[in-house]
Amino acid sequence: MNFFNLLKIALRALNRNKLRAILTMLGIIIGIAAVICMLAIGQGSKESIKAQISEMGSNMIMIHPGNMQRGGVRQSSDDMQTLKVADYEALRDRTAYLKAVSPVVQSSGQMVAGNNNWPSSISGVTPEYMDIRKLSVEDGEMFNEADIKSAAKVCLLGKTVVSNLFPGGENPIGKVVRFGKVPFTVIGVLKSKGTNSMGMDQDDVVIAPYTTVMKRILAVDYLGSIFASALSEEMTPMATDEITEILRTSHRLGEGDEDNFDIRSQQELSEMMNSTSDMMTVLLTCIAFISLLVGGIGIMNMMYVSVTERTREIGLRMSIGARGIDILLQFLIEAVIISVTGGVIGVIFGCIATWAVHTLAAWPVSILASSIILSFAVCTFTGIFFGWVPAMKASNLDPIEAIRYE
Known part of the structure; x- marks a missing residue:
């Protein structure tokens, strides 16, 4: 059949x-x-x-002070002051696998503009930070190397900060805002990025020259962290190894010594x-x-x-x-x-x-x-x-x- x-x-x-x-x-x-x-x-x-993660920078590498022991007592990374400006400069000048490097120093406090205020944090960075974090200026301009050298009191605001400090919709460019007791002139507004995959508001940010935050707000001579981006996502492991080698040399760590810094990449988070x-x-x-x-x-x-x-x-x-x-x-x-x-x-x-x-x-x-x-x-x-x-x-x-x- x-x-x-x-x-x-x-x-x-x-x-x-x-x-x-x-x-x-x-x-x-x-x-x-x-x-x-x-x-x-x-x-x-x-x-x-x-x-x-790509919007945050898929090839981003974050370097933080690491945990280590002093006198038999393990120190928190928040208590460590192992990252210096010299480390940032060494990475900037000596790496072959990094496209951009920026120091980062942060402080939390109250932003004030006239009768309005908003709790936020200010990040001291360099212009390369914009490329690393995939940020862009929507209105105004970015600060430059001259502003960094002179520790100029200038800043850029995220959209969340702008909407809370200037609820009437006025243009913040050229206005003076205060972070604590330090006045800053607003020279730019960042393009909105919304919330990230972990629910954090990426527009609640204020950025300024890192020298300004170090000298005028925190009065410190060390960095909170260093952000960098590899030439490509595939080169992230090689860039991480290179960073480790440079920082161990810079910190004069012996062969058996524990790293006093911690390196994390977006690739690890993505995986x-x-x-x-x-x-x-x-x-x-x-x-x-x-x-x-x-x-x-x-x-x-x-x-x-x-x-x-x-x-x-x-x-x-x-x-x-x-x-x-x-x-x-x-x-x-x-x-x-x-x-x-x-x-x-x-x-x-x-x-x-x-x-x-x-x-x-x-x-x-x-x-x-x-x-x-x-x-x-x-x-x-x-x-x-x-x-x-x-x-x-x-x-x-x-x-x-x-x-x-x-």
């Missing part, structure tokens, strides 16, 4: 039991829709994290967050695949019932010449039709569910073509795997006993 005749017989059998076939498909439909939706949410989260996202995606996808398993068991159950109900029909067909392989293929085709049809509907429902999640919950989503291909592959496999045993049972029936079956 040819394939098309078997297909017609299978479709005719399914048509006689439409409701049962549809109910059997539900497990496959729900499973496939869940798999596509979960994978889309997981992929969307990864792409969102990658985009936000950690992607690892967490991947783990959650795998967990959610495994739960979704359980629905597919339940759907497959439903197909097997339906096919067993169908074989039992049609035992006499099978016996009659075999007695007039149908081979065991014909009976096997007939029931196998029925199982695959149910599975693949449920898969097609499941893909449609999965795309609709993904769109709903993106629209209603505002979650980042991304449907991959590979997830749809995987879904069809799983559907076909599910139909063959769970339909095989009932089909084998039907093909192995004895024609005489099948005809006598009541």
Whole structure:
């Protein structure tokens, strides 16, 4: 018997039991829709994290004072004063893998403009900091090397600070604001960046020349940290090794001495967050695949019932010449039709569910073509795997006993 005749017989059998076939498909439909939706949410989260980290500077490297022991007592990194301006200059002049380097000194306090005030922090940096953190000036201008050398009292404000200090919408350029008791002339406003992946407001920032913050606000001769950016994301590990070597030499650390600085890169943060996202995606996808398993068991159950109900029909067909392989293929085709049809509907429902999640919950989503291909592959496999045993049972029936079956 040819394939098309078997297909017609299978479709005719399914048509006689439409409701049962549809109910059997539900497990496959729900499973496939869940798999596509979960994978889309997981992929969307990864792409969102990658985009936000890229906005912060995907090849950014942060150098902080490290923990170390003094007199048997471990010192906190906040108490350490191991990073100096000389370290920044050594990195700036001697590295081959860094594109930009900037010292960073920070202080928290109250920003005041007229009758308005706002709690914020001021960061003392160099112009290279803008490139490292992917910042840009929307209005006004950036301070220059002359301002750094003279410790000029100038600053740039983020949009959050501007909206709170100048709620009337007036232009802050040229206005004087105070940080504590120190007056600063506003020379620029930073372009808005919104919140980052950790929920921090990237617009609540004030930047000024690092020499100004060191001398006029903190009165210190050491740096809080050093920010740098590698030539490319791929060169970040080489840049990190080079920074370690230069700082150990600069700090005169011996071969057995512990580093008195700590180096972190955005690449590490990206890998950690992607690892967490991947783990959650795998967990959610495994739960979704359980629905597919339940759907497959439903197909097997339906096919067993169908074989039992049609035992006499099978016996009659075999007695007039149908081979065991014909009976096997007939029931196998029925199982695959149910599975693949449920898969097609499941893909449609999965795309609709993904769109709903993106629209209603505002979650980042991304449907991959590979997830749809995987879904069809799983559907076909599910139909063959769970339909095989009932089909084998039907093909192995004895024609005489099948005809006598009541």
